[in-house]
Amino acid sequence: MTNGIRHGLFTIPSGTGFLKRLAEGLLTMSQENQGDDFALTRMRVLLPTRRAGRELRDAFLGLSKGKPLLLPRLQPIGDVDAEEIELYLSGYGATGYDIPPAISSIERQFLLAPLIQKKDPSLGLDAALSLAGELARLIDTVHTEDLDFKGLQDIVPATLATHWQKTLEFLEIITTYWPMILADRGQIDPADRRNRLLKSLAQLWREHPPETPVIAAGSTGSIPSAGELLKTIAGLPQGMVILPGLDVELEAESWENITDTHPQATMRNLLERMNKTRADVRIWPEAAGRSSHRAELLRSVMRPADRFGVTDHASLTQGLKDLNIIETATPREEAAVIALAIRETLETPQQTACFITPDRMLARR
Template sequence: MRIFSIAPSTPFLLCLTDAIMDGRLLGGWERSGPFWLSDVSIIVPTQRARQGLAEAFARHPDFTGLLPDIRTFGGDEADEEPFLPPFDAPALPHAASSLQRRLVLSRLVAQWAQSERGRLAFSTPPTAAEIFSMAESLGQLIDDLTIEEKTPADIRALGEDMAQDLGEYWQQTLEFLDIALAAWPALLRHDDRADMATLRRIRLDRQAAAAQYLYRDRPVIAAGSTGSIPATARLLAAIAKLPRGAVVLPGLDLAMTPATHEALLDPESNPHGHPQYGLAHLLRQFGAGVGQVTELCDGTDSRTSIVNHALALTRETARWAGQRPAPSAIETAFAGVSIIRARNEDEEGRAVAVAARAALERGQSVGIVTPDRNLARRIAAELKRFGIHADDAAGAPLFQSPAARWRAKFSTSLPAAATPSIFLPCCATRRHCWAASGQKWFVSPIWSILDCCADNDRRQASPG
């Protein structure tokens, strides 16, 4: 079993590319001839990582022009190999889209809210926005249960010890959750459909079952995954057992002692939020320890060491006084790190955008990480002022699209007591050059909606 790790301070894809090109991850595989790289299979977590790895290979000086087989964990159905075990596996059901699920769950939530039991759960009837929000939360619960491979019985078991204290409130909660735990699965079975999370889990298990037949003794490398999803962990374990299989972990703390490793797996230490918990749990599933993991690219980074000490478990924080580095070492480790104290979000977004622009002018690459979607959009808007397009991995929500913004402005301009007949004169303006702005694609979705409203208004107005 060959397990490697790449430190957080090391560029992951570049290190992975170098280790493959020089043979460190290939287990002695022959690297002669112009097409040897095509025999190597690499599995990465996301499509973005897949594209970035392909670009890293293309820039490598020893690249001969033929890429390795780069896949993603639980990728699209088109990526699956045909005629592989299990041979008698049934065809995958059709995927239920997230929009379809949200609309169906919203209808079920609305029906439950109007029932006798549902009215007792709300002080006031929920609005449409609240219903959609509850449906979104139920959808997230469905995905979480599927990914963690938990059942409705596990949810009901959570409140068994507190059932007497929670009383009627807990029963109302369970009845509400039955929409996601019982009603939605029944609809999926009736329509022969499945959630995307379920299909991904099935594909991961099929990848794990077919690994030994698909790759045999060829090099296969699983890189960048922490194995936090049980199905992904099973695939990683299957790859690690192959003759030339290798698993490359992201950012495992190799300075961690065996005692710390065991403490991370002790529920009494409450380690689940620790950044090393998932990797420690994965090593336990492999039956391996930290000492069996090899650093793939040499290089020490004092900042990483300080951060690892700062994230020590509670029982080890008493050692901080003796582990504190010298002030000069701290200054060296955090050279180039700046802290911005912005007075408001506008100033914060502008400061980040200016810093990104300055780095790009120096020929550096820039990555911006934030959980605040509003701040991310603000930074992207500021960067556009400099002619810089930010590739946002999260995409843009529908209500932020140009057509949706135009529709919102159009709707707010209507009278407060607007009726369907108000749309008829509005539709007459669709051919106006100012309304189209020379870009028919911009307003065509809006005009399609208006046309439907107008047709409906005509039918209501027609006699008989």
Template structure:
């Protein structure tokens, strides 16, 4: 389906173009002349349910053909049916546990923040944990950053960060959604390095703004039958501008 001479299969659709329609039309054109069952073997991974619905509607509009499998980014564990990953922790359970941890901190260090900020701090802590796990960054790596801080704000921030790391360390058996997704992607990457899938896998519409998604995009782009399709790609941008961004 893709050029075997090109080790990386990275494509783009420019701004102003109907992304789902262009993707569907391009796939139908590329599969033209191939056995009908090969279209049904294609896996398409998208990042929003809206795009998944739109693509299904476009395929349903014809012509008549076997349809590819369209799945969301958070449904990729089906690509590794034998992988045993614990179910993710309940968001409500996590929030209540974080509220208790922050409450304990405020009792120990009353100057840290006002008691009225308890729930806001717990939500901020949850967001921080999602970022840390999604990017694969530990509290130790953050603490080692060279931050000149004469006011003590950074030391207080590190206390907050350490709470996040402690919670993550104690939640290995029930990982959060971000941690669970990263575990799945890491296992996929490792599996594909030794046994790449024989059927086409296309990841479309993501830009790799999150570390875990970027890891998956890089792995799929290296597959013999993989492709990554970027949205809103600027084909007219000069080479020197692209170079300055890298």
């Protein structure tokens, strides 16, 4: 670290308060630039969502104890502005990236619906619109994974060719006719445009590295184009990629055997894309020594099946500390117990409570 500048790959362990630790680190970096009152404002922080940006702003507000503070530029990683890229390039006398505008979701749905009705005239408009929404999601999924529809006819074995042929004929809507409509309108799909913008920004920064810090925090690079941008940022002179809860203590055997459904899988894939290993990832200084006592318990629960049971008993005992299980006879009784526990916590000074459940009916009770 020099003059408040950090560089490379970092992680903030789970259970340590990701956004608060991030805000503390950025404030520390800005304060280390003595005499530069605007060091914080020159930072660009790329976050996974707009909500994360709002919560990071609140974290800064909490650290400043309500005093006015000029914040960094907070931006969702997928919200790239084509005009900004053009403006950036103009400063280098370079040519721009000709990226067509994206078609709106509702406009796309209403354009796809008549194509569906032509394939099946028996469908009403409401059914056609519903199918159009599903086709639009399929289009976006393919673009998000940076794939295309080439070779679609070869997916299904020849033994199912007759049935699959009917599906292919229906999918001509998006493989043949839809690209023609977009080309005629001079538009592209939203996910396609996002991919092109992210790739353009990555190329731009590789060729013309920013002179100010760029921090990508909280993203795991699950979208290939975003992963490429993260790789670029990690290699910038003032670039930082801060991964959320990378398990740097999981033993090598388990790390190599985790499957694509494991929570750590996307970060492992991202590191492989970057040609990096966990040894290249440092703990964010403000999060050092703050590992949660539940970490080993969660690590044991999520360990691959063939590695289950390697955790020592003492670590599990510590992870189970203050963990209670209450069995109830009815959902109503369950809701009442939870409500009482939350009420007791909230009536205790300096205590907070959090209720997490996938059961919406339970949450309403």
